[in-house]
Amino acid sequence: MNIGILGAGAFGTALAISLAGNGPVTLWARSHTQAAAMRLNRENAQHLPGVRLPDALSATSDVTHLADCDTLLLAVPMQQLRGFLNDHAQTLADRVLVACCKGIELDSGHGPIDVMDSALAHRRNTLLTGPSFAHDIARGLPTALTLASADDDLGRILQQGLTTANLRLYRTTDVTGAQLGGALKNVMAIACGAVIGAGLGDSARAALMTRGNAEMQRMAIALGARAETLAGLSGLGDLVLTCTSDQSRNYRLGLSLGRGESFDPTVTVEGAATARAVAARCVDWNLDMPITNAVVAMLDNDLTIHDAMAQLLARPLKEE
Ligand SMILES: NC(=O)C1=CN([C@@H]2O[C@H](COP(=O)(O)OP(=O)(O)OC[C@H]3O[C@@H](n4cnc5c(N)ncnc54)[C@H](O)[C@@H]3O)[C@@H](O)[C@H]2O)C=CC1
Numbered sequence: 327m328n329i330g331i332l333g334a335g336a337f338g339t340a341l342a343i344s345l346a347g348n349g350p351v352t353l354w355a356r357s358h359t360q361a362a363a364m365r366l367n368r369e370n371a372q373h374l375p376g377v378r379l380p381d382a383l384s385a386t387s388d389v390t391h392l393a394d395c396d397t398l399l400l401a402v403p404m405q406q407l408r409g410f411l412n413d414h415a416q417t418l419a420d421r422v423l424v425a426c427c428k429g430i431e432l433d434s435g436h437g438p439i440d441v442m443d444s445a446l447a448h449r450r451n452t453l454l455t456g457p458s459f460a461h462d463i464a465r466g467l468p469t470a471l472t473l474a475s476a477d478d479d480l481g482r483i484l485q486q487g488l489t490t491a492n493l494r495l496y497r498t499t500d501v502t503g504a505q506l507g508g509a510l511k512n513v514m515a516i517a518c519g520a521v522i523g524a525g526l527g528d529s530a531r532a533a534l535m536t537r538g539n540a541e542m543q544r545m546a547i548a549l550g551a552r553a554e555t556l557a558g559l560s561g562l563g564d565l566v567l568t569c570t571s572d573q574s575r576n577y578r579l580g581l582s583l584g585r586g587e588s589f590d591p592t593v594t595v596e597g598a599a600t601a602r603a604v605a606a607r608c609v610d611w612n613l614d615m616p617i618t619n620a621v622v623a624m625l626d627n628d629l630t631i632h633d634a635m636a637q638l639l640a641r642p643l644k645e646e
């Protein structure tokens with residue numbers, strides 16, 4: 327497998343570092359300056375400082391250097407994915423594509439594979455998702471991820487080719503479940519960060535994670551996912567990681583909301599747009615998504631975390 331990775335942020339770079347242990351990998355950055363600095367300094371100083379880029383990793387900003395790559399990993403943020411696909415349709419044509427982003431597109435309500443399926447003519451579109459912080463992967467720490475492909479034969483090939491010394495891949499054909507698990511856990515991480523930031527305690531966080539998991543399952547199953555996918559790495563696994571670690575940017579945004587502090591708007595926080603994308607559609611989908619709606623209200627400054635918790639606690643009592 328000849329692998330190229332497009333998007334030289336934290337995640338794309340971390341995956342490139344790990345995959346370079348298997349053989350040559352090309353990492354494409356849209357910025358000439360960034361690619362040149364990575365070649366010169368053997369470091370992605372902007373997104374992954376302090377980690378040496380291995381010799382088997384070639385950094386470039388020239389898409390023609392991807393000509394020999396049969397498999398392309400796309401590591402750009404979710405809301406940029408469609409524009410990126412349109413800009414690079416020629417480069418991406420006839421390759422196996424692996425989206426590495428997590429989220430739901432605001433304009434369409436679609437996840438990464440759905441966006442690729444609608445934007446590109448071909449259908450070899452897959453997704454790599456699951457609990458993994460870029461810094462952990464880049465430092466060679468053990469990580470398990472989910473490779474989602476509707477075509478199981480393709481899934482097996484990718485599972486084999488993208489497994490590395492520290493990345494263990496499981497696979498699923500439930501692309502809907504994998505997309506939604508990875509997207510929705512970020513919304514729950516914002517909520518959990520807000521609870522901890524406001525000093526509401528670990529018990530409240532455990533309640534939110536569990537009810538958040540129920541909310542994720544409800545939506546995913548309504549949209550055709552399998553319940554076991556949501557109980558796997560791409561759902562529960564990533565929910566646990568992201569709701570409990572301040573390595574997570576979504577969780578850190580939540581912490582800031584809970585503390586009444588500002589948050590750097592240039593940081594990639596996928597859960598904010600995803601929460602809005604879901605909240606805008608959950609009435610049409612006939613879905614009860616109280617935590618997601620509370621997150622949107624907090625992001626819009628319509629609710630404090632204390633009011634949001636009071637509202638959630640005051641909901642009608644029900645069976646678990
Ligand atoms: N950082 C992490 O630990 C993990 C991130 N992810 C997912 O990976 C995706 C990317 O996140 P990060 O790499 O962390 O973000 P980042 O903020 O570190 O980097 C994003 C990169 O995308 C590039 N980019 C943005 N728009 C582009 C465009 N139109 N064309 C070309 N390049 C473009 C930026 O220049 C930047 O290099 C997100 O969906 C995130 O949820 C998934 C698992 C772990």
Ligand SMILES: O=C(CO)COP(=O)(O)O
Nearest residue numbers: 456457458459574575576
């Ligand atoms: O997806 C991630 C961990 O699996 C990364 O989380 P953040 O985007 O919140 O940093």
